[in-house]
Amino acid sequence: MDLVQRAREGDRRALARLITVVENQEPEAVDFLQEMYPHTGKAQVIGITGPPGSGKSTLTDKLVKELSKRGQKIGIIAVDPTSPFTGGAILGDRVRMSDLNLDENVYIRSMGARGSLGGLAETTNDVIKILDACDFDYIFIETVGVGQSEVEIINAADTVLVVMVPGLGDDIQAIKAGILEIGDIFVVNKADREGANKVVLELQMMLDLKGEKSGWETPIFMSDATESKGIIEIVDGILEHFTYLKQSGELWTTRRNKLEKELLAIVSKKLYTQMLQRVKQEKKLNEYLDCIMRKETNPYSVVELLIKDLMPR
Amino acid sequence: MVEKRIRVLVAKPGLDGHDRGAKVIARALRDAGMEVIYTGLRQTPEQIVATAIQEDVDIVGLSLLSGAHNHLFPKVVELLKEKGVEDILILGGGVIPEEDIPFLKENGVAEIFTAGTPTGKVIEYIKSKL
Structure with missing residues (x-):
């Protein structure tokens, strides 16, 4: 089998093992993903994001237990x-x-971000699909501890949960921070x-200013995760959000938008690798460099020349 | 294809609370380009085995200073075998008396690195085995 x-x-x-194959982007990975794809789409994907030390792992632990x-x-x-x-990592969320x-x-499963800067690894989206196809009902993604702009998680999750803690700075920090727009x-x-x-x-004020068009009223919960306080309310909030997404039809549209981004990303990656390979094989490359x-x-004219040669007419 | 990373589980079985050694080795392996999954203190052999399987690691490094190595190290090997896992390299470290080492090696621990081993030696060993 x-x-x-x-x-x-x-x-x-x-x-x-399957996740390792996909994470290392081994040649069989694409076949596996093709085989699993028809079984995906049922799970609710929940992103947990927030600054380092805000308690993402502890909170995830308690939510999952519930x-x-x-x-x-x-x-x-x-x-x-x-x-x-060094390319190494210490994965300590467990x-x-x-x-x-x-x-x-x-x-x-712990993943090293492996050079990706958006708070996730390049293959996190594929690992989500594997878990989804293996009939997990809920998939939690805990991002790298983020600051102000690592918002990749919105392209992976149905529900984004932003964890904040007291004492990180004044409200201007909160207004600047991109992560507040994604929760x-x-x-x-x-x-x-x-x-x-x-x-x-401060969060309430921020949200009031947002001029929300959506029918979802963003809730703010308080918790003390180490003491398991506030956990049941948050779990219920997560489930409610998924119900909202399904009933409003938003799930379909947002997933379709994400699919478009994903598809274009795959196309661009594939084109990029192929084209770059051909540029590197270009015999005149060394000559150009010397010139x-x-x-x-200058580099700009050479780039024009290189691309003109490569483009199929 | 992206280059394969060596994945190592650094685990602390037993009841002692001394994780300095485990953290030093975790850091050294990271600096050698490996992905190190660190579990924290007081893990049962069952927890270590479940983690090793879920994380699909190449190596499990067990660190123990309480003296229970003759019981706990072979237990991890045995549980892994029960689950059909025989391709993970098991290494041990910590305060292990010389005379216990042959017994541990007979029971499935590939190598023991006692206190004071330079981290470079461990890295060299791992790279020679994988």
Whole structure:
């Protein structure tokens, strides 16, 4: 039996191996993804994002525990940064999710961002599809700790949950930050700390200013994840958002928009690799470089020449 | 195709709370370009095995300073075998007396690195085996 079938029948080892193949972008990856694609689209994909140290892992751990208690199957993809210098990574999100290791309803996978800067890894979207095709009901993506512009998660998740904590700076920080524009749900975590109420107020003001057209009223929850406070309300909020998306028809339109982006991204990547390969094989490349060095021509004119030669007419 | 990364699980079985060694090795392996999954303290062999399978690692490094290595290291090997996993390299580290090493190697631990081993030696060993 092949890997895909075994993974879909609940073989965790096959599932793990499949993810490795896709993560390493091995040649078989595309075949596997093609085989799994018809089985995707059922799961709710939930993105958990927020600054480093805001409690994303602990919160994810508690939310998933609650869903597992309700009999649901949950996949977690935890993305941590890859060192730009060595390509290595320390993936430590599991430290806060130890109790879930032995939960039969839960599968956790750590991913290094591997040079991608948007808070996810390049292949995170494909790993989501694998979990989706293996009949996980909910897929949680925990992003790299983000600051002000790492908003890739909106292209991967149906529901984006932004975790904030008290004490990160004044309200101007909040107005600047791109991550505030992407939340479907806000959680002010570590709510036992001083300043939590102020963060909630500031968020409320921000949201009021947004001039919302959508029918979804973005909720702001308070939680103290280590003490499991506020968790049930947040889980209910997540489920409610999915119901809203389905009933309003937004799920279809937003997923279609994302699909368009994804398709174009795949096309551009493929074209880019092929074209670059051909440019590198161009016999005159060295000659061009020497000419530019001698200032006989310039990079901009050479680029025009190179592309003109490559473009099929 | 993107180059394959070596994935290593660094795990702390047993009840001791000393994770400095585990963190030093995790850091060194990261700097050698590997992806290191770190589990935190006091993991049961069952938890370690479940994590190793979910993360599809090439290597499991067990760090233990409490003296329970003769029980816990072979237990991890045995549970992995039960799950049909025989292609993961198991390494041990920490305070391990010389005389225990032959027993551990007979029971499926590929190599033991005792306290004071230069991290470069561990990296060299891993790269020679994969």
